Amino acid sequence: MELKIDSKDIDFHQLIEYSLNSIWIVEQEGNIRYCNKACLKLLNITSSKDILYQNLYSFLPPDFHAVSKERLKRVIEKQEIVELLEQEMIRGDGEIVDIEVMAAPFYLEGKVLAQVIIQDITQRKMAEKLLTDREKLVSIGQIATGIAHEVKNPLTAVKGFLQLLKESKFHPYLDMMESELEKALATLQNLLQVSKPDLHEESLVPIDLCQELESLLFLFQERLYNVKLEMDLRDSERKIIGKRNLFLKAFFNLIKNAIEAIQDTGKIKIEHYYQNEWIHIKVSDTGVGIPEDKVKMLGTPFFSTKSEGTGLGLTQVFTTIHKHGGNISVHSTIGKGTTFHIQLPVR
Template sequence: MNLTIDNLDFHQLVENSLNSILIVCEDQTIRYCNKAGLRLLNLTSLDQILNKKISQFLPPDLHDMCNEGLTRVIEKQEIIKEMDIKIIKNHGEFADVEIMTIPFYFENKVLAQVIIQDITKRKIAEKRLKDREKLASLGQLAAGIVHEVKNPLTAVKGFLQLIKESQNHPYLDTMESELEKALQTLQNLLQVSKPDLQDEPLILIDLCKELNSILLLFQEKLYSVEVEMDLRDSDKRFYGKKNLLLKSFFNLIKNAIEAIMADGKIKIEHYYHEGWIHIKVSDTGQGIPEEKLVILGTPFYSSKPDGTGLGLTQVYTTVHEHGGNISVQSVVGKGTTFHIQLPIKIN
């Protein structure tokens, strides 16, 4: 069966395609862009893209590759197979895309048809999966180390207590206190590396109510900090391990307060969107350098001089255990936002 499509139907097919489609000349000038292309680039009209250079929407390091690729397609009628690159959207925002370029024949001329698929969500999902795998590997390693170190320390503690029964010395009390701190740190590490060891039942939780309750625990530290609560969709309930989740939000709010050196502001948001509960904890603190964001949640990494990093590790492992996602945006000198997404239903 042959399918005949006239010019009008073909134009509608291309114009309404889910993929972005651009027609580009050899000199990189854009001659056509469909609706999906405008949406992808955050443009509102064709005047913003027609007769512009396609390199305008590419990072500088891709300009030479773009020119070479257009030459191959137009002069040699080659097909440039799918490749993953970044493009620059309107207002300077970057997006991950998969791009393919093929010859386009029009009025005895050969142009380049650039087909672009937005893969930003796929890249985010891949990163989240890698983060979970990284935390899982670290958890297994940490659990093994805890068992190997905790056993001899426990033996040392036992003998130390026997010595204290036969003689008394202030140094022995100091030794026992420091040893207890070390054992508690190991126990905390074991809990965050193996959260499933905490056999806590899943119950229905009113997260808005719990966030308000947690904030009350910090009243004495909020005298110089402005707090804004934006708790919407309070009717939504979430099935989860209540103690683990409350500890996570406690750690996030505690970190936000400690990130503010003097006067500042903390904002806590709760809302529901498309099957997910979103919780954001933002502060106007000192911020986190970009190169440090990728290792947040790693045990014993902390921006605080006396921190262990186990608080954030507990947050990440708990969110992941509940099937959720966590992301961080931060600007040095301006502040940080932790964004948690939890599925409204958990099997």
């Protein structure tokens, strides 16, 4: 039997209140008259009292104020439905999230207001970035592997002839030449390992990252004399499945970089917690920081912010995380420090 529902019987307030999308009703000046439950969740705010009668623009970065005012004016004065637009929003805890927003006229008590409909697209943007990063790393890895093979073969031949020369004739520079040649070959070998980490036939095992992080810190005891270390390791019962040695090497590189980023005294904080089906690991330092234009280059072989760095350490970190289905993001401020935020799926 077909169920017929008269629109008069529908509680539209209930539909809006429990919508999966965040919905605001706002005045032309941007004052918020109503928000639904999804809006509270998006903004990480517990009570609507902290939102109602606040100004919309206090939740938007300054870069988006002008375009938002223009769109709001079109909705209320011209009663247009404005198209979807990607922008950012500031949550109650200060975190920036990516959103998609549209607006339409809303009529109340003879006044025209704007119904603003917001969808959180943070996870989608993260997935798009992850796909782009993976494609970039695959392409770079293929190029790097080819170059490494081409360069390694003649260098190995040179090393062989150099050893023969040392046996037949002594010269003080020969040892230095051999030492520098060994460094070059070691760099190429590292590049090959980073480009194709699965060359190590290592089995997948359950990994307790809290335990592994604590054990790694013992390797840095003598370098932590001028660095305050803060550990916040929660949800230790949550484990991931992966290649243990690759993860040990990745987190060793991250902690080493954090220590080297601190010039005199400073602090390193390591966090581990479980949230929304992901294990989160954050490695933060109060070091020199990384310029914004260079952050997006991190993970690329031979790109480094250090004068004598090769960038292969961070390339190994990014490759390992992506190979295990994880995400990695970097937030840095010059003079204040850097945070590497890693997310790994729990299986």
